[in-house]
Amino acid sequence: MAKPSLLGVCVIGTGRAGMIHARNFSSGRVPEAALVAIVEPAEPAREAARRELRLEQVYTDYRQALADPAVDAVVVAAPSERHCSIVVAAARAGKHILCEKPMAMNARQCDEMLAAVDQAGVKLQIGFMRRFDAGFAAARQRIDAGEIGRVVLVKSLTFGPSIPKPWMYDIRQSNGPLSEVNSHDIDTLRWFSGSEFEEVYAIAGNYRSPDARNSHPDFYDNVVLSARMKNGMQGSICGAQGVRYGYDARCEILGENGLITVGSLAAAAVTTHSAAGSTTPIVRSWTDLFQDAYRAEDEDFARCIREDRRPRAGGIDGKAAVEVVNAGNLSIRERRPVRLDEEGATAA
Amino acid sequence: MAKPSLLGVCVIGTGRAGMIHARNFSSGRVPEAALVAIVEPAEPAREAARRELRLEQVYTDYRQALADPAVDAVVVAAPSERHCSIVVAAARAGKHILCEKPMAMNARQCDEMLAAVDQAGVKLQIGFMRRFDAGFAAARQRIDAGEIGRVVLVKSLTFGPSIPKPWMYDIRQSNGPLSEVNSHDIDTLRWFSGSEFEEVYAIAGNYRSPDARNSHPDFYDNVVLSARMKNGMQGSICGAQGVRYGYDARCEILGENGLITVGSLAAAAVTTHSAAGSTTPIVRSWTDLFQDAYRAEDEDFARCIREDRRPRAGGIDGKAAVEVVNAGNLSIRERRPVRLDEEGATAA
Amino acid sequence: MAKPSLLGVCVIGTGRAGMIHARNFSSGRVPEAALVAIVEPAEPAREAARRELRLEQVYTDYRQALADPAVDAVVVAAPSERHCSIVVAAARAGKHILCEKPMAMNARQCDEMLAAVDQAGVKLQIGFMRRFDAGFAAARQRIDAGEIGRVVLVKSLTFGPSIPKPWMYDIRQSNGPLSEVNSHDIDTLRWFSGSEFEEVYAIAGNYRSPDARNSHPDFYDNVVLSARMKNGMQGSICGAQGVRYGYDARCEILGENGLITVGSLAAAAVTTHSAAGSTTPIVRSWTDLFQDAYRAEDEDFARCIREDRRPRAGGIDGKAAVEVVNAGNLSIRERRPVRLDEEGATAA
Amino acid sequence: MAKPSLLGVCVIGTGRAGMIHARNFSSGRVPEAALVAIVEPAEPAREAARRELRLEQVYTDYRQALADPAVDAVVVAAPSERHCSIVVAAARAGKHILCEKPMAMNARQCDEMLAAVDQAGVKLQIGFMRRFDAGFAAARQRIDAGEIGRVVLVKSLTFGPSIPKPWMYDIRQSNGPLSEVNSHDIDTLRWFSGSEFEEVYAIAGNYRSPDARNSHPDFYDNVVLSARMKNGMQGSICGAQGVRYGYDARCEILGENGLITVGSLAAAAVTTHSAAGSTTPIVRSWTDLFQDAYRAEDEDFARCIREDRRPRAGGIDGKAAVEVVNAGNLSIRERRPVRLDEEGATAA
Secondary structure (H helix, E strand, O other): OOOOOOEEEEEEOOOHHHHHHHHHHHHHOOOOEEEEEEEOOOHHHHHHHHHHHOOOOEEOOHHHHHOOOOOOEEEEOOOHHHHHHHHHHHHHOOOEEEEOOOOOOOHHHHHHHHHHHHHHOOOEEEOOHHHHOHHHHHHHHHHHOOOOOOEEEEEEEEEOOOOOOHHHOOHHHHOHHHHHOOHHHHHHHHHHHOOOEEEEEEEEEOOOOHHHHHHOOOOOOEEEEEEEEOOOOEEEEEEEOOOOOOOEEEEEEEEOOOEEEEOOOEOOOEEEEEOOEEEEOEOOOHHHHOHHHHHHHHHHHHHHHHHOOOOOOEHHHHHHHHHHHHHHHHHHHHOOOEEOOOOOOOOO | OOOOOOEEEEEEOOOHHHHHHHHHHHHHOOOOEEEEEEEOOOHHHHHHHHHHHOOOOEEOOHHHHHOOOOOOEEEEOOOHHHHHHHHHHHHHOOOEEEEOOOOOOOHHHHHHHHHHHHHHOOOEEEOOHHHHOHHHHHHHHHHHOOOOOOEEEEEEEEEOOOOOOHHHOOHHHHOHHHHHOOHHHHHHHHHHHOOOEEEEEEEEEOOOOHHHHHHOOOOOOEEEEEEEEOOOOEEEEEEEOOOOOOOEEEEEEEEOOOEEEEOOOEOOOEEEEEOOEEEEOEOOOHHHHOHHHHHHHHHHHHHHHHOOOOOOOEHHHHHHHHHHHHHHHHHHHHOOOEEOOOOOOOOO | OOOOOOEEEEEEOOOHHHHHHHHHHHHHOOOOEEEEEEEOOOHHHHHHHHHHHOOOOEEOOHHHHHOOOOOOEEEEOOOHHHHHHHHHHHHHOOOEEEEOOOOOOOHHHHHHHHHHHHHHOOOEEEOOHHHHOHHHHHHHHHHHOOOOOOEEEEEEEEEOOOOOOHHHOOHHHHOHHHHHOOHHHHHHHHHHHOOOEEEEEEEEEOOOOHHHHHHOOOOOOEEEEEEEEOOOOEEEEEEEOOOOOOOEEEEEEEEOOOEEEEOOOEOOOEEEEEOOEEEEOEOOOHHHHOHHHHHHHHHHHHHHHHHOOOOOOEHHHHHHHHHHHHHHHHHHHHOOOEEOOOOOOOOO | OOOOOOEEEEEEOOOHHHHHHHHHHHHHOOOOEEEEEEEOOOHHHHHHHHHHHOOOOEEOOHHHHHOOOOOOEEEEOOOHHHHHHHHHHHHHOOOEEEEOOOOOOOHHHHHHHHHHHHHHOOOEEEOOHHHHOHHHHHHHHHHHOOOOOOEEEEEEEEEOOOOOOHHHOOHHHHOHHHHHOOHHHHHHHHHHHOOOEEEEEEEEEOOOOHHHHHHOOOOOOEEEEEEEEOOOOEEEEEEEOOOOOOOEEEEEEEEOOOEEEEOOOEOOOEEEEEOOEEEEOEOOOHHHHOHHHHHHHHHHHHHHHHHOOOOOOEHHHHHHHHHHHHHHHHHHHHOOOEEOOOOOOOOO
16 A cells, blocks of 8 residues: 655744744654755754754755745745745745745735735645644634623733844834734634624733833833724733743633633643642743644644645635734824724734 | 720611621621611611611611711712712711722712811721732732732723613713722722723623613623723723623733732632533622622721721722723723823713 | 520630630621630630630639530530540530530540430530531532432542641550541541441551651651441541641542542632742641631531531531541551451540 | 664554554654554454554564564553563564553563563563653652652542453453553552552452443452552552543642642633533543653653663563552452562562
């Protein structure tokens, strides 16, 4: 019995998310797919990845990968501002695409990507891996099963330990933490409410990033966003960067008949009880918390291609999140609620 | 050794909160204070209270109680709209006052009350009993001890099972759930942030009260409020009435170095593990959850009078919460952020 | 409407348990009962209690209290070895009795007490206050409701911070931790299994009490006891004294269809999440953990007398626990399983 | 850069444990190792495994695998009674061995296996995968770090949903649940106490297996074992089969200065709060709970071979557990404590 031909995957960008995908596709952790190459312009990172992954093929430019016939699909884990051009080129080269969040910097870019993907007939999946997390997925099932009745309010928070990098300081360029961190929460609200955003209001401030304070007074590392959804439901999102206690991603869904809570800070089921109290270790990083979710996401990506079906989170979902990011940043700047259908609301 | 003369307490209003106070002061549960009378205009409630509390003295009108020399102090648990006139009269009669939240309907009323109390030299304590709850108080101590560094964001929620009563439907008259339910959360934000509110933005909707829908389209039973505090911190409050799973009052305080979480849904430390999962009973009512806090509050009220010191939550705190309620309701009506120092922001 | 005559209560012994009862009956915390006197031979303790409780009547000898017509009932919180003589005398004096655990030192003493109580027609309640704890009582209700089917195994542990006192070092005299600490667990096993003990096996050691090591090699501060119940169920008890993390009383009931877990270490619903992990305060003492249970126990004692009904835990329950203590200590000494119906098994 | 030659692994037995190992070694989930064959005498199981694992080589007899030069190492997941003969043969064939627990049926078999392995100079690892579980491993680190001082008592329980199979009914043949289920708890006690067992006492009964009752009155599906460890520490183990709420593996370590609790029933970090209470899903199977532990175990096995070092759990550990199983079963039969160094105590 011969092995079926494996899906050849190339990961573009070897940052933390890129390496998670690369490790998943390497060594067969994802059935019927295999890592065949990576793209990384920076030499030391490229060599480290080549060694760790025992890869024969590494590229410095994504265009080389797109020309490689062994590459059937790409994972786009390059800086967010380059997502648009890479995805468009990948689609034109006939490659299936798993694009990390945020999908792009603004709605216009998303439209361009959607058109290219549509025209090429390739799959585009957006890296909202929480949709593949056991707890979040169980919450969705419980909502669907009617356990809490009609959803009224979805609250989602992401507090992470990453120190904002200087490239993020200029919010106009980077789209800031709403984009880099809270894209996940935005997608969760859409996913659990089954609705698009209608209007958002956000407040933000810089509490832990003194380096950015003088040069970039607009920079924020803490944000509170409230939302009216189109179907009348309510939403609330909190985001924080540089927190010093661990990685914290929790969600609460209030329905007419009950409440669902998702997420836990506990890194392991071990607690020490001493004179200082009961102490449980906290999850240190999203790479630990969502390790299984990333694997399930990568598996589903391969399966979507094989079975020719629609990804659980596609370009439409990516675009919707980008629009909320842009509207949220506008709300922060202008200190007023912003409707998603306002002129210019969803431009960066 | 002769007993010292006890503080004579009269409880005005025998609704749920009134009866909690009445039971505490009855039968010596509060040292050095004793319930000497109640005021209740409705005959059946008055008789039921008289029987349960074994009281000899019951009044139908609070003015009778104010004329009673055995009454040293009153607990004002009458409908919120009557707080102002009762408190002013009680102060003029030289009685110390524990006034339930909300203190009053608007800032002007609060000012009137503060002036009367000030002139009479009596104590005025506002019923923010969460300040006396073991968990909330421990959180405050931990913040003071620097366990999480400078506070960045305070999130507080109160979701309760009470079905909104028709008198609450007209928000302009009743001040709505923000007043009746979330006064506690507003006080918690001030208490934990050590700051006044600067600006609020709130969204609200009616999800579980179909009876009110046609007659009172402005009525809401679910609200999300975000706040900028004067010292730059952030706040987030959620409120819900008529939830069907229990009484839920939780708070999270994000600091520069850590997070404090307060509150629990568990009604008792007992869990059944069966094929249906692990199931723990949920607190059914604030009367259960905060039973010890009410007793501690009543004890502290008596102690403040005896030791002639300032109550932990006084008229200033009551007024500040009323102002935020009014600004929040204005924000809901006008769909825009409202600064507390705007003209008219804190009028009802 | 005149107050009904109150039940006059005298507390004999003003140690920690005695003062809990004294405070409950003082100042009306227990409806329709009132503390009228205490008995305490030691002068400083007696005076401290008199002052705190604002008592006019204090006695140095329990016989004085038994002669006082104002005393309708006594709470026996004297040292365990004196329980028998005091209870017998109290019964003969026609006083109702709430006797702290352990009921006595051996089965013979218990029989003497039971006979005296029976003859006098007074109530005898044993201080198994866990039967009045919300969590433990809910567990019993859930068992009765069939939530876990027929009970198979009951596990109960009590780990406490109290350092064993020298009077406890001679196990033959004091009956040791099995008596002073684990009487509660023994009662819990009987209560949850609905069965008497058939056979016990216990191992014990001294791990934290170096002072006792040389003079009393038999002394133990840690014990593991397993039991066959008469109805075929299994039991397991662990006890520890001098633990340094708090007071820990938990129970698990394994049934044919599920498991019930009872108890929690959390002293308050507050957790700090920091780089050191998530930390929750631990209950420091049984006086905190079971404060509400003691009050409910005292209320039920007064109600049993008023309504002339059988106490929830009576002399039969007290004697059964004493027998298991004695059999357990014999098992420790002889390193073998001991049947409760063996000759001499339940003599001290 | 050429790939290093991979370790060729053959899994013997395709039951649940066997398939976990097979899936881990298949498709590269374990770096530098690869599944090259399986052994399964039963045709349907063999074909199912072949298909799922896309294997070219499957064997019906383990001797064929031992003759295959592509096989460098075997995982022995055959019925326990066959472990001895397979391991001895594998050692003689120069194959490294990961042998599932229990290692064998008695100490004599273990000695034979140890001698064969020793002579052949191959690795023998025993499948105590809890040593690789994040929570259990963290507990061990915390003990080593002195967080709770010297260990006093280790309690460990395993309650599982598996219905005992008829082959297990004859305890003399099968060694029963102590062997099949509690081998893990026995190893945990040795691991956390750092000591061998000195004496055990066990009680057991059949509560959920009516089919076995008449034919095999000695069969038990519930067991409570207490132990004296050689270094003076205490141990307590509970085991249950056929429980209907899920898979439950928890441990508590009481030290001089604190307590460590390990394990959790929660299958996912999701809870529904409704009128029925707060409900969290329970882990259904050890295959879910210990999935990561099995992978870590398999990785460590490959690494031990590559780096020529001693496995974390070796034959000595396997033998020690078998001896405790035998002593425990003898204690159940003879209703008395059994010393491990008694004549005949550790024969089956």
